[in-house]
Amino acid sequence: MAAARAELSIVVVRSGGFTGISRRWAIERPDPDDDWVALVEACPWGQVAADRESRDRFTWRIEARVARRHHRASVPDRELTGPWRELVDRVQRDGSSDV
Secondary structure, three states: OOOOOOOEEEEEEEEEOOOOOOEEEEEEEOOOOHHHHHHHHHOOOOOOOOOOOOOOOEEEEEEEEEOOEEEEEEEEHHHOOHHHHHHHHHHHHHOEEEO
């Protein structure tokens, strides 16, 4: 029996800011290396607080699918630190961009 493929799909959308223009980055890997999986799992998916004070700042919508596990978060710009920042930076660097 063949091993199940650990497909990876990550979409990052930055919206808001002064002009309100959105940018999107995405990456898909049919068989991601363990670094990608560990980075997705390191993010605190259920622990992001809404930011109602920061008008005209960016908000990052991050969606990740690893195998059959789906994650979603809306991360205020000031909370985009640690694993969130690493994940977004890597998707921006290694993925494709829609301007």
